[in-house]
Amino acid sequence: MAATEPEARGEKTYYVSTPIYYVNDAPHLGHAYTTVAGDVLTRWHRQRGEKVWYLTGTDEHGQKILRTAEAHGVTPQEWCDKLVEESWRPLWTHLDVANDDFIRTTEKRHTDRVQEFVQDLYDKDEIYKGGYEGPYCVSCEEYKLPGDLIEAEDGTQLCAIHKKPVDILQEENYFFKLSEYGPKLLAHYEANPGFIQPESARNEVVNFVKQGLQDLSISRSTFDWGVPVPWDPKHVIYVWIDALLNYATAVGYGADQTRFDATFPADVHLVGKDILRFHAIIWPAMLMANGLPLPGKIAANGWLLVGGEKMSKSNLTGIKPQDLTTHFGVDAYRWYFLRAIAFGQDGSFSWEDLSARYTSELANDYGNLASRVAAMVGKYFGGKLPEATAGGDAEQAVRDGLSKAVAEADRRIGEELDFSGGIAAIFDFVKQVNGYLTEQEPWKVAKDTSDEGQARLATILYTAAESLRAIAVLLNPVMPDTSQKLWDSLGAAESLGALADQRIADTATWGRLPAGATVTKGAVLFPRLEEPPTA
């Protein structure tokens, strides 16, 4: 089968991760944004014929989870089990996210290896015991620097991200010698300009590191909901050290060397901009300290904003993805956030914008094109795709437009993580094909019953159907359910095989749909929207 080819060639697996999410609450649009982006990226690479591994999961230790569980009168493990099974896993299934694994930091496959990793660092003299006092934000699970704080009107120090008071913690902890890694990290950023994306995120990290790094407290002794420090079990390992290691433990670190070598390091860690420093500074330093290879890219996405503020459950602005999918469908949901917001930048969500784009781009441009072409092949050729001639300039322009769309979408989505640019390139092609039909007026050509007239009609409809074949493949990573419907309506499976096995590289090859394919009207791709629910 095609999927085993890259393995046989001994190629490294294209490995993409999402952040592992805190399970203190149910997921909202902000969490789903990153996970859907990763799903589109990995589906794209699968269609390139690469071997891919897509990892997501949950971050279950630390004070934040402990406090939430206590507030609900259950053990932290009970709380995590409930949230994972009732909210997190079902959402990814609902959103058609094809993750290959789901790691929970309370799993033994993870905790055992976290202890080994930290023990190795201790044995290498990278960890020492010391004391620290400073402001700590439980929502971030992070000691804060003065620049990370804002002052409330009454003078209380607040976390700038969560706008909540910080605790002053004083502890005797174990410290990782992070301060020694500044020069090595800077050298790595310099030698690998694409390591941190976008440019603004890279600059922020470089400036931060240039100011000098402090050693990092990596244990806690005031509570016990965490992985015990192996040489001193009165301490638990700091939740962020525990969490970052999921990227290694999930792919066989310390357990399955062959698998680990074939998969690790990640090609792309997708992260929100608020957790950039953990991924671009602490994580690479941990890897350097233990002699492991560094990831290819840390790609920071912006925030979904509500009223100009980061959408969050704690601010009561968290919107459930299901509130939108029930109205717009899963595919439109997946498409919208990647289409409407430049990846890496903040973006505001509005129901009106989603409705407007759904109607104009999905229903009118894309959905109507598919239904018009199927209807005309049905009406004029009894539902059998006709034999076409090469046509003239107009047909050549469509073929050129397709080649351009494929190359541009592949570069933007597959390489640059520019999802909005890549999707726009595909939709430019959808518009071009619509324009082609408007100009060629097949409904008028149909009235010419001469052989020439009928041959011309056949060429126009073949050109449109063949374009739709390519569009179904290109949009499959973004809107898999819709693409499958279109694929079925074009009768493509019989001649070309499963949609998931179609290669991006072959998409622009013209003439793949054979004459005689059975074209059926199929399901409406984007039904007319009902009135929005009133509040």
Ligand code: MSP
């Ligand atoms: N558990 C840590 C991550 C550990 S990764 C080794 C964590 N979890 S989180 O649940 O608080 O956040 C997870 C991700 O969701 C972060 O990347 C964060 O940026 C993202 N988002 C949370 N709210 C968001 C928006 N409103 N918009 C976009 N993404 C946001 O941090």
